Amino acid sequence: MSDQQIFTEIVAILTPFVKANADAITLESSILKDLQVNSARLVDIVIEIEDKFGIEVKDDDADTIRTVGDAVALVKAKQAAA
Amino acid sequence: MAENRVVVTGLGVVAPNGVGLPAFTTALREGQSGIAFHQHLADANFGCQVGGIPPGIDELQRRYLTDEELFAMNPNMVYAAIAGIDAWTDAGLARPPREADEVDWDTGAIIGTGIGGIDTVAEKLAPKVDAGKVGRLGSTMVEQIMSSGNTARLAGLLGLGNQVSTNSSACSTGTEAIIDSFLRIREGRAVRMLAGGSEGPSKYTWAGFDAMKVLNRTRNATPTEASRPMSASAAGFVPGAGAGVLMLESLASAERRGARIYAEVLGAHINCGGHRMGGSMTAPTPTGVRRCIRGAVEMAGIRPDEIDAINGHLTATFADPHEVASWSAALELPPARMPLLHSTKSLIGHTLGAAGGIECVTSVLELHHRFVHGSLNCEDLHPALADYAPRIPHRTVELPGLRVIAKASFGFGDVNSAIVFRRFDA
Numbered sequence: 001m002s003d004q005q006i007f008t009e010i011v012a013i014l015t016p017f018v019k020a021n022a023d024a025i026t027l028e029s030s031i032l033k034d035l036q037v038n039s040a041r042l043v044d045i046v047i048e049i050e051d052k053f054g055i056e057v058k059d060d061d062a063d064t065i066r067t068v069g070d071a072v073a074l075v076k077a078k079q080a081a082a
Numbered sequence: 083m084a085e086n087r088v089v090v091t092g093l094g095v096v097a098p099n100g101v102g103l104p105a106f107t108t109a110l111r112e113g114q115s116g117i118a119f120h121q122h123l124a125d126a127n128f129g130c131q132v133g134g135i136p137p138g139i140d141e142l143q144r145r146y147l148t149d150e151e152l153f154a155m156n157p158n159m160v161y162a163a164i165a166g167i168d169a170w171t172d173a174g175l176a177r178p179p180r181e182a183d184e185v186d187w188d189t190g191a192i193i194g195t196g197i198g199g200i201d202t203v204a205e206k207l208a209p210k211v212d213a214g215k216v217g218r219l220g221s222t223m224v225e226q227i228m229s230s231g232n233t234a235r236l237a238g239l240l241g242l243g244n245q246v247s248t249n250s251s252a253c254s255t256g257t258e259a260i261i262d263s264f265l266r267i268r269e270g271r272a273v274r275m276l277a278g279g280s281e282g283p284s285k286y287t288w289a290g291f292d293a294m295k296v297l298n299r300t301r302n303a304t305p306t307e308a309s310r311p312m313s314a315s316a317a318g319f320v321p322g323a324g325a326g327v328l329m330l331e332s333l334a335s336a337e338r339r340g341a342r343i344y345a346e347v348l349g350a351h352i353n354c355g356g357h358r359m360g361g362s363m364t365a366p367t368p369t370g371v372r373r374c375i376r377g378a379v380e381m382a383g384i385r386p387d388e389i390d391a392i393n394g395h396l397t398a399t400f401a402d403p404h405e406v407a408s409w410s411a412a413l414e415l416p417p418a419r420m421p422l423l424h425s426t427k428s429l430i431g432h433t434l435g436a437a438g439g440i441e442c443v444t445s446v447l448e449l450h451h452r453f454v455h456g457s458l459n460c461e462d463l464h465p466a467l468a469d470y471a472p473r474i475p476h477r478t479v480e481l482p483g484l485r486v487i488a489k490a491s492f493g494f495g496d497v498n499s500a501i502v503f504r505r506f507d508a
Binding site: 017047 | 148149150153180181218220221222
């Protein structure tokens, strides 16, 4: 799966939770600050990422995600390690 | 300091026979039943396979709620949100933008529920926990299973800043919520309160009642005939779901902003029979019921014969004749001089924690439009009610002089609530 495909899928997962800048999501977008996602919903987003990409995301890994790009990189690394 | 007079300035309803005021009012007037056969109940081997489930919610909810909000809501919460928002807008208030940074400190909500988010527990929480998958529950379990989930969500949708709480007193819940809200405004602790009840349509809620054999299992093939309050052939209640919410407001506030006033809350009373003198967990103490009705009428400051109609609890169990006898005894009126008696549950079933909310919405609509709806399926009136027959309409009665309706709800735990509404221009 290409970086662009991963990005597109993650944006689709994030979209229902995004409260700001929905039309301008980039790899650099901060999920909490720029997109105003409720921090409580990050666990739901991680579960959806696990299901979509068939990976397991440990709590420590999830804690490293700040931007959309962080999520893309994490998925890519997990898929490469699989 | 003088106590505030309290009026009704908005209504919202999600009922099995009509969602929204126009549809619900038409259904009441025309005697439309909201009871239908449900295959999922048959598949689960319920004795009672009929119920009242509000129609069209899947499409409608998207006009009120975002995907993210719906992600964290079960039907009980959705019903309360739709009815609550409708009551707010019906009161002439604009729904605040979600991003607005203002709180309405003068407005709160008490919307009760009898059982609450049991569907979330049964369908999501318990299976995952039992499978050792706690980590995959996601973030929304608590807000869906906490008893106050329905009002907590509504507070965020409308920016409510006064008391926001969810009461629970079984089938007395909705009426109790309205009374608690009425008293809060009366004593000056709030200016407006959204008040009522909500209940989801879960088979897990209804299963316990089915197991008790208190649901009607004799009319699965003829659903609209299944809810039979006051009938000789009543054989248990029909379960239902929905929400009914009133916007209660101080008269001073309503007049100041020129709001339409549907009715005034004249008086109310709440009590418990203490499971004594014939009462129990599942049966009301007649003495308690009568004290409750009398208490409401006394607070209202009216004579019993000024009451034009009674919207009873009247569920279609063995208790109906006892309830009517209690009304007659409490009001000290013989059958021939009793107010008109009617049961909204004959149209929608028993919506449990929502019942008092929906039935108070009914009472206020009836006062506003000056009619009393008929009770379905009691042409074969219970023999103990024969003397009351002239006071029990089977079809809608137009009453240009309608001024006062009394409403009562009773619940497991031997709990009672009664309230008296009067047209404001009367």
